[in-house]
Amino acid sequence: MVQEVERYKKPVRILHWVHAGAFTVLFLTGLVLFIPALGFLAQDSWTRIIHRVAAAVFIIAPLIYLPLDWKSSWKGIKEAFNWGMDDVGWLKAAPAYYFLADEEAMPPQDHMNTGQKMWWLMVIIFGVVFVITGIIMWVFKTVAPAALLQWMVLFHDIAFIATGVMFFVHIYLSVIHPLMRPTKTGAWSSMARGKVSAEYAKSHHAKWYARIAKGEEKKS
Amino acid sequence: MAEKAILYDSSKCTACRGCQVACKQWNMNDEAIPTIENGVDSRNWGSYENPRDLSPATWLKMRFTEYEGGGKLQWLFTRQACMHCTDAACVRVCPNGSLYHNEATGFVEYNKDTCTGCGYCVDACPFSIPRSDRNLVFGNAKMDKCTLCTTQGLNRLDAGMEPACVKTCPPNALIYGDRADMITAGKARVSALRANGSPDAVLYGESELDGLHVMYVLEHSPEVYNLPVNPKVSAASIAWKDVIQPIGWILGGLTILGLGINFIIARKAKMNREQPVKKEEEK
Ligand code: HEM
Ligand code: SF4
Numbered sequence: 001m002v003q004e005v006e007r008y009k010k011p012v013r014i015l016h017w018v019h020a021g022a023f024t025v026l027f028l029t030g031l032v033l034f035i036p037a038l039g040f041l042a043q044d045s046w047t048r049i050i051h052r053v054a055a056a057v058f059i060i061a062p063l064i065y066l067p068l069d070w071k072s073s074w075k076g077i078k079e080a081f082n083w084g085m086d087d088v089g090w091l092k093a094a095p096a097y098y099f100l101a102d103e104e105a106m107p108p109q110d111h112m113n114t115g116q117k118m119w120w121l122m123v124i125i126f127g128v129v130f131v132i133t134g135i136i137m138w139v140f141k142t143v144a145p146a147a148l149l150q151w152m153v154l155f156h157d158i159a160f161i162a163t164g165v166m167f168f169v170h171i172y173l174s175v176i177h178p179l180m181r182p183t184k185t186g187a188w189s190s191m192a193r194g195k196v197s198a199e200y201a202k203s204h205h206a207k208w209y210a211r212i213a214k215g216e217e218k219k220s
Numbered sequence: 221m222a223e224k225a226i227l228y229d230s231s232k233c234t235a236c237r238g239c240q241v242a243c244k245q246w247n248m249n250d251e252a253i254p255t256i257e258n259g260v261d262s263r264n265w266g267s268y269e270n271p272r273d274l275s276p277a278t279w280l281k282m283r284f285t286e287y288e289g290g291g292k293l294q295w296l297f298t299r300q301a302c303m304h305c306t307d308a309a310c311v312r313v314c315p316n317g318s319l320y321h322n323e324a325t326g327f328v329e330y331n332k333d334t335c336t337g338c339g340y341c342v343d344a345c346p347f348s349i350p351r352s353d354r355n356l357v358f359g360n361a362k363m364d365k366c367t368l369c370t371t372q373g374l375n376r377l378d379a380g381m382e383p384a385c386v387k388t389c390p391p392n393a394l395i396y397g398d399r400a401d402m403i404t405a406g407k408a409r410v411s412a413l414r415a416n417g418s419p420d421a422v423l424y425g426e427s428e429l430d431g432l433h434v435m436y437v438l439e440h441s442p443e444v445y446n447l448p449v450n451p452k453v454s455a456a457s458i459a460w461k462d463v464i465q466p467i468g469w470i471l472g473g474l475t476i477l478g479l480g481i482n483f484i485i486a487r488k489a490k491m492n493r494e495q496p497v498k499k500e501e502e503k
Contacts, residue, residue, distance in 0.1 A: 032315075032336075033315040033316075033336065033338060034315070034465065034468065035469075036315065036316055036317060038316075039315050039316020039317065039318075039334075039336065040316060040334060042315065042316060042336035042338075043316075043333070043334050043335070043336055044336070044337075044360070045336060045337040045358070045359060045360035045361060045362075046360075047336075048336070048337060048338070048358070048359040048360060049358045049359065049360060051359075052357075052358060052359055098482060098486060099482060099485050099486055099489065100485075100486075100489045101486060101489040101490045101492075101493050102489075138359065139356070141339060141354060141356070141359075142354060142356065146342070146343040146344070146348070147343075147454065147456065149343045150340075150343050150344060150454055150456035150457060150460070151456045153340065153456075153460060154456055154459060154460040154464060157460060157464050157465065157468065158464060160468070161464070161467065161468035161471060161472070164468075164472065165471050165472060165475045168475055168476065168479060169475065169479065172479045172482075172483075176479075176483065177482070177483070177486060178483065178486045178487040178489075178490045179486065179490060
């Protein structure tokens with residue numbers, strides 16, 4: 001049997017998939033207002049109702065998770081803001097790696113690599129932007145000044161474009177990119193089953209692996 | 221058909237509100253007051269202006285303004301209804317083209333069936349005209365505003381008639397015709413007013429927002445009547461529709477293209493690297 005290490009505990013994985021599901025629904029029901037050719041799908045407001053149901057899930061899911069485990073939530077959030085020189089190195093080495101499968105120049109990575117961290121940071125920041133602008137357009141639609149509502153759509157759209165584009169990149173790099181296959185050892189496995197092979201952890205997340213190997217840190 | 225317009229002459233208007241009634245009647249916009257059985261939605265709030273605001277079933281209402289100028293009190297009247305702008309903010313922000321210009325007349329018409337109820341036009345209109353009843357929880361809504369009597373199935377213009385409000389106006393404060401003729405008539409009236417004790421008289425709408433299709437002859441500056449002096453499509457609407465959204469479409473397209481190219485190149489690179497390993501395995 002391949003030796004495996006735990007990467008994401010079950011509650012984190014449930015949160016990830018619930019949030020990913022809500023995001024996908026929000027993305028699609030928002031897209032119909034963004035692309036004029038798809039606008040006919042939004043006719044009679046029914047996508048708006050779905051957008052709101054999914055928005056409720058999008059907002060409530062993290063609020064349920066946070067108090068369940070303040071400590072690892074806090075640790076996870078801090079991770080998104082923890083940037084260093086190895087991240088610069090990663091960004092420089094990434095094109096050769098992702099295009100030419102050249103691992104040479106990749107600096108050792110921590111629990112999350114720079115790309116994952118970038119996405120995670122965007123999820124936090126734009127998640128907040130989505131929620132604030134979305135709630136204003138939803139709840140205060142009839143009372144807020146028209147000018148405010150117009151700016152809210154604009155910022156909602158900026159968040160949509162930024163996260164929408166990265167959403168594709170995220171899915172692509174987790175399950176479609178040739179180097180991520182077969183999917184049973186790496187990123188997909190970490191979110192689907194919570195575990196990755198020790199081999200994968202060592203080669204892709206050397207700093208993190210060094211810590212778990214010493215027993216300093218078990219899970220996150 | 222040439223570009224058309226309504227010309228409203230505030231100095232001739234008696235505020236009888238016949239146009240308000242004709243508009244409701246022709247467009248079948250009855251409005252019942254919930255508190256009075258079979259009543260109309262009008263109640264005394266200390267002004268002849270009634271109802272108080274536009275609504276999905278009130279597309280036109282007269283606005284009353286008390287104005288003190290030159291030592292006398294004046295009671296001024298204006299219309300409050302869609303101005304049928306050439307550079308129409310509502311048309312710009314409508315996500316799926318439910319609001320559009322009639323190519324021939326220049327009027328801003330809409331297809332209520334395809335309206336998504338987003339309410340963007342409500343917030344974007346510089347004259348604050350479109351209205352919708354909105355379910356605040358689920359957000360479902362339908363927008364309504366003056367169609368200039370082009371409502372589907374009730375189209376007066378196609379039938380060769382003038383708009384209902386114009387038809388009914390007793391003092392001919394409302395007239396309808398080719399836009400060029402309306403401008404000529406409006407200018408002539410403004411000159412006459414200026415020569416007869418109203419030096420501030422203006423024709424409102426000739427060039428505002430690239431030309432309105434409802435123009436007003438006013439005896440005073442537009443702001444006296446609560447009209448925007450220089451109506452504009454808001455900066456937020458322009459930044460959103462002309463900058464952010466095109467950037468979004470381009471970024472989205474490039475991303476999908478880029479990922480596709482990456483897939484092809486990376487797959488080849490990966491196969492090249494794996495080949496030596498495979499050959500060894502074969503031995
Ligand atoms: C989390 C809470 C969210 C709330 C409360 C929310 C709410 C709203 C509201 C009220 C609107 C205005 C139009 C309408 O009423 O239909 C809207 C539009 C939109 N939403 Fe959201 N939303 C949320 C999250 C998201 C997410 C995560 C995405 C996409 C990934 C998204 C994408 C969009 C898009 C594309 C539009 C249309 C903007 C346009 O017209 O260009 N929303 N949202
Ligand atoms: S007045 Fe308002 S609703 Fe009418 S065309 Fe202009 S922007 Fe649209």
